[in-house]
Amino acid sequence: MSTQPQQAPTAATVTARDVHEAATRLAGIAVRTPVLRAAPLDEHTGGQVLLKCENMQRTGSFKFRGACNAVARLSAEQLERGVIAFSSGNHALAVASAAAEAGSTAMLVMPADAPPAKFAAVRGLGAEVVTFDRYTEDRFALTARLATEHGLTPIPPYDHHDVIAGAGTSTAEFLDQAGQLDVLVIPLGGGGQLAGAGVVTAAADQGTRLIGVETAVGDKNRRSLRAGERVRIPVPRTIADGVTGEIPGELTFPLIRRHVHEVLVVHDDEIRAAMALLFGEMKLVVEPSGALAAAAVLAGRVHAPGGRVGVVLSGGNVDLPRLHGLLHPEPDVVSS
Amino acid sequence: MSTQPQQAPTAATVTARDVHEAATRLAGIAVRTPVLRAAPLDEHTGGQVLLKCENMQRTGSFKFRGACNAVARLSAEQLERGVIAFSSGNHALAVASAAAEAGSTAMLVMPADAPPAKFAAVRGLGAEVVTFDRYTEDRFALTARLATEHGLTPIPPYDHHDVIAGAGTSTAEFLDQAGQLDVLVIPLGGGGQLAGAGVVTAAADQGTRLIGVETAVGDKNRRSLRAGERVRIPVPRTIADGVTGEIPGELTFPLIRRHVHEVLVVHDDEIRAAMALLFGEMKLVVEPSGALAAAAVLAGRVHAPGGRVGVVLSGGNVDLPRLHGLLHPEPDVVSS
Numbered sequence: 001m002s003t004q005p006q007q008a009p010t011a012a013t014v015t016a017r018d019v020h021e022a023a024t025r026l027a028g029i030a031v032r033t034p035v036l037r038a039a040p041l042d043e044h045t046g047g048q049v050l051l052k053c054e055n056m057q058r059t060g061s062f063k064f065r066g067a068c069n070a071v072a073r074l075s076a077e078q079l080e081r082g083v084i085a086f087s088s089g090n091h092a093l094a095v096a097s098a099a100a101e102a103g104s105t106a107m108l109v110m111p112a113d114a115p116p117a118k119f120a121a122v123r124g125l126g127a128e129v130v131t132f133d134r135y136t137e138d139r140f141a142l143t144a145r146l147a148t149e150h151g152l153t154p155i156p157p158y159d160h161h162d163v164i165a166g167a168g169t170s171t172a173e174f175l176d177q178a179g180q181l182d183v184l185v186i187p188l189g190g191g192g193q194l195a196g197a198g199v200v201t202a203a204a205d206q207g208t209r210l211i212g213v214e215t216a217v218g219d220k221n222r223r224s225l226r227a228g229e230r231v232r233i234p235v236p237r238t239i240a241d242g243v244t245g246e247i248p249g250e251l252t253f254p255l256i257r258r259h260v261h262e263v264l265v266v267h268d269d270e271i272r273a274a275m276a277l278l279f280g281e282m283k284l285v286v287e288p289s290g291a292l293a294a295a296a297v298l299a300g301r302v303h304a305p306g307g308r309v310g311v312v313l314s315g316g317n318v319d320l321p322r323l324h325g326l327l328h329p330e331p332d333v334v335s336s
Numbered sequence: 337m338s339t340q341p342q343q344a345p346t347a348a349t350v351t352a353r354d355v356h357e358a359a360t361r362l363a364g365i366a367v368r369t370p371v372l373r374a375a376p377l378d379e380h381t382g383g384q385v386l387l388k389c390e391n392m393q394r395t396g397s398f399k400f401r402g403a404c405n406a407v408a409r410l411s412a413e414q415l416e417r418g419v420i421a422f423s424s425g426n427h428a429l430a431v432a433s434a435a436a437e438a439g440s441t442a443m444l445v446m447p448a449d450a451p452p453a454k455f456a457a458v459r460g461l462g463a464e465v466v467t468f469d470r471y472t473e474d475r476f477a478l479t480a481r482l483a484t485e486h487g488l489t490p491i492p493p494y495d496h497h498d499v500i501a502g503a504g505t506s507t508a509e510f511l512d513q514a515g516q517l518d519v520l521v522i523p524l525g526g527g528g529q530l531a532g533a534g535v536v537t538a539a540a541d542q543g544t545r546l547i548g549v550e551t552a553v554g555d556k557n558r559r560s561l562r563a564g565e566r567v568r569i570p571v572p573r574t575i576a577d578g579v580t581g582e583i584p585g586e587l588t589f590p591l592i593r594r595h596v597h598e599v600l601v602v603h604d605d606e607i608r609a610a611m612a613l614l615f616g617e618m619k620l621v622v623e624p625s626g627a628l629a630a631a632a633v634l635a636g637r638v639h640a641p642g643g644r645v646g647v648v649l650s651g652g653n654v655d656l657p658r659l660h661g662l663l664h665p666e667p668d669v670v671s672s
Contacts, residue, residue: 034370036392055619056372276656283391283621283652316619320612324660 013255014161016203019168019196022069026169029101030065031057033170035177038311040281041297046305047182049297052174055286055316059093059121061242062170062193062314063157067094069166070155071102079104084152086110086132086139089118090242090289090315091157096127098155107152109143114241117319134244135235158192159249168196174310180206182307187292187314188212188221188263189243191252198259208310209261211302213292215240216265221256224248225263239268239326242289242315264302266295274298276327278313288326290315349591350497352539355504355532358405362505365437366401367393369506371513374647376617377633382641383518385633388510391622391652395429395457397578398506398529398650399493403430405502406491407438415440420488422446422468422475425454426578426625426651427493432463434491443488445479450577453655470580471571494528495585504532510646516542518643523628523650524548524557524599525579527588534595544646545597547638549628551576552601557592560584561599575604575662578625578651600638602631610634612663614649624662626651 033053041049054062071083079102085095086109099106106127110119111134122129132142147154156163170193175181184201186194194212201208214221218236224247232247248256256263271288274295278284286294293311296302302309318326369389377385390398407419415438421431422445435442442463446455447470458465468478483490492499506529511517520537522530530548537544550557554572560583568583584592592599607624610631614620622630629647632638638645654662 031373031375034372036370037367039367053619060619279621279656283389283396285615285619285621320615320660320663324656324664327656328660 014164014168014196014199014251016199018161018165019172019200022065022162022165023169023172025069025072026065026166029068030169032173033057035174036282038282040277041294041311044297044300045302045307045309047307047309049309049311050178050181051282051294052170052310052312053284054170055284055290055313059090059097060315060317061090061094061290062167062312063090063094064097065169066158066163066166066192067091067098067155068101070160070162071095071098071104073162074102074104074153078153081151081153082106083155084109084143084147084150085155085157086143087157089114090317092118092122092127093125093317095155096122096125099127100125107146107150109139109146115319115322118317158190159251161251164192164196164251164255166196167193168200170312171197171200174312175200175204175206178308178310180308181208181310183209183211183302183304184310185211185213185293185296185302186312187243187289188214189289190245190249191221191256192249193312193314194260195252195255198255202259210259211296212256212260212263213296214263214265215243215292216267218243219265220246221248221253222263222265224253225257240271240288240292242287243292264296266292266299270295270299272327275323279327284313285316285318285323286313287315287318350500350504350532350535352535354497354501355508355536358401358498358501359505359508361405361408362401362502365404366505368509369393371510372618374618376613377630377647380633380636381638381643381645383643383645385645385647386514386517387618387630388506388646388648389620390506391620391626391649395426395433396651396653397426397430397626398503398648399426399430400433401505402494402499402502402528403427403434403491404437406496406498407431407434407440409498410438410440410489414489417487417489418442419491420445420479420483420486421491421493422479423493425450426653428454428458428463429461429653431491432458432461435463436461443482443486445475445482451655451658454653494526495587497587500528500532500587500591502532503529504536506648507533507536510648511536511540511542514644514646516644517544517646519545519547519638519640520646521547521549521629521632521638522648523579523625524550525625526581526585527557527592528585529648529650530596531588531591534591538595546595547632548592548596548599549632550599550601551579551628552603554579555601556582557584557589558599558601560589561593576607576624576628578623579628600632602628602635606631606635608663611659615663620649621652621654621659622649623651623654
C-alpha cells in the first residue's frame with residue numbers, strides 16, 4: 001500500500017537535534033558501520049543499491065544504538081540499581097552490552113523460543129536472563145513487575161524517546177556516508193529504527209522516499225496506517241523472529257504515520273531468497289528480520305529508475321546451523 | 337620462520353608502474369573492495385586490525401584482478417580465439433568472467449574434486465569446463481596440449497607478469513584506503529597476490545612488514561625460502577582448496593624472496609576458527625584459503641603492539657552446506 005506522509009503534529013516527539021545528540025553520545029562506542037555497494041540488487045530497482053551494514057554493529061544489530069543512548073542518559077543511582085528489558089534477542093544483547101559498557105547490570109526478559117545462541121550471548125555479557133512464553137504471557141506486565149520488585153529501570157525495545165533517537169543515528173550516518181538517497185528502505189518491527197529514520201530524513205529534506213518493510217503475516221503497521229490508528233494483531237509466526245510484536249508503538253506510530261511514505265510486506269520465502277543472495281553474492285551474514293528491506297528490493301517491489309536506493313541490513317545474529325536450516329531445509333521425514 | 341628481505345635483483349620482474357597501469361585498466365570493472373575494522377581480532381595482535389574484503393570482489397575473490405588485467409592485454413585475434421586456464425576454482429571463475437567481459441570465450445581445466453558450486457558458476461559464465469585428477473594428472477601438460485590444439489591463450493593462475501600486476505592492485509587500493517600499515521598479512525598459495533603486494537609495499541616504502549601465510553601441510557614457500565630455491569612438495573591435503581599447488585612460481589618466488597619478511601603457517605583447525613570468528617563476529621563469509629591470513633592473526637602469530645595490521649580476506653567462495661560441514665561437522669558414524 002502507499003500512504004502519503006501526514007502533516008499533523010504529535011506531542012513529545014523526537015527531533016533531529018535529539019538524534020544529533022545521540023550520535024555525539026555514541027561516538028567511539030557504537031561502530032560507524034560500513035556502507036557497501038550491492039550491484040546484484042541494482043537490476044531489481046532500476047537504480048543503484050547501497051547497503052548500510054548494521055549487521056556489523058556492536059552486538060550484531062542496530063539495537064545497540066538505541067539501548068546505548070538510553071543507558072547513557074541514566075542517573076548514577078539508576079545505573080547502580082541496574083536496568084531491565086524484554087526482547088526477542090537483539091535488544092537483549094544491546095541492553096546487556098550497553099549496561100556493561102556503562103558499569104551497570106541488566107536483567108533480560110526473553111521469549112523462551114528465541115535462538116539458543118542469543119541466551120548464551122546475553123549471559124556472556126554478564127546479564128541475567130528471565131524467560132517467558134511469547135504466545136501466552138504478557139511480557140509488558142512481567143517486565144513491569146520485575147522492575148518494581150528489583151528497582152530496575154526499564155529500557156524498552158523501541159517505544160522510548162532515547163531509543164528512537166539512538167536508532168536514528170544509523171540513518172544520519174547513512175546519509176553522511178552515502179550522500180543523497182532517492183529511496184531508503186528499512187526493516188520494520190516495533191518501528192524504532194523507521195521512526196528515527198523519519199525524523200532524520202524529514203530534517204535533511206533531500207526528497208528521500210522512506211519505505212518500511214514488515215512481514216506479510218505481521219503487517220501491524222500497514223493495517224494501522226490503513227485504519228488511522230494502532231491496530232493489534234495476533235503474534236505472527238514467521239522466520240523473522242526479531243519483528244513479532246503485536247501492535248505499533250505509541251511513540252513510533254505517529255512518527256511513522258507522519259514521515260513514512262510507504263509500508264511494504266514480504267513473505268518468509270522472499271526473506272530466505274534475500275538472505276541467500278546476500279550470503280552468496282555479497283558474502284554477508286544477515287538474519288531474517290535484518291533482511292526484510294533487502295527482500296522487498298529483491299522481490300522487485302522498490303522502483304527507482306536511475307536513482308540511489310539505500311537498504312538497511314539491520315541485524316546479523318543468526319548462527320550457522322540455523323542459517324543452514326533456513327536456507328537448506330532437510331526434506332520432510334515421512335513417518336510410517 | 338623469519339626471512340630477511342633479499343636485495344638481489346631478478347630478471348623480467350613486475351614493477352609498481354605495472355601495478356599502477358593494471359589499476360587503471362581495472363577501474364570501473366573490478367570492485368574497489370571495502371576495508372573494514374575488525375575489533376575482535378585486535379587483542380590477538382596488540383594493534384588495530386583492518387580487513388581488505390577481496391571476498392567481495394567480482395567472482396568472489398582477488399583472482400578477478402589478475403585475470404582481468406591479463407585478458408585486457410590480449411590482441412583482438414587472441415580474444416577471438418579464446419583463453420584457457422587451470423584452477424582449483426577461483427581463478428577459473430575469474431578467467432571465465434574476464435573473458436566474458438572482454439567478449440572472448442574461456443576453456444577451464446579444473447580439478448575433478450573442486451566444490452560443485454564452482455563448476456556451476458563457471459559454466460554459468462559461459463565457459464567450457466574440462467576436469468582432471470589433481471592427485472595423478474599433470475595439469476600443466478594437459479593445459480598446454482589443449483591450448484595448442486584449440487589455439488587458446490593460456491592465462492596462468494599466478495605465474496604471469498600481468499596476473500601478478502593485476503593482483504597487486506588490491507594492495508595498492510588497501511594502502512590508499514587504510515593509509516600506512518605496520519604489518520600486511522596475505523594468504524599465500526602460488527604467490528601471485530603476495531608477489532604483487534611486495535612490489536607495491538616496496539615502492540610505497542612505508543616500512544610495512546609483509547607476511548605471507550600458507551598451510552602447514554602445504555608449506556612450499558617456507559621450505560623454498562629456507563632452501564634458497566623453489567622446492568616441490570606433494571599435493572597437500574587441506575580444507576584450503578585454493579592453495580594446493582606443489583611448487584612456488586618461477587616469477588612469484590623471486591619477488592616473494594626479495595620483498596616478503598616472513599612466511600607463517602596455519603593448520604586446518606586454525607583456519608576453521610578464523611572462518612567461525614569472521615562469520616559470527618564480523619558477519620562475513622570467507623572461504624578456507626581466503627581465511628589463511630586471518631587465521632594466523634587469530635592464532636596469535638602476528639605481533640604489532642600499538643600498530644596497524646592489514647589482513648587480506650582473499651576469497652569468499654564457499655557455499656552454505658560446505659561452510660556448515662566445515663564448521664559444524666557431523667559426528668563420526670561408527671559402523672558395526
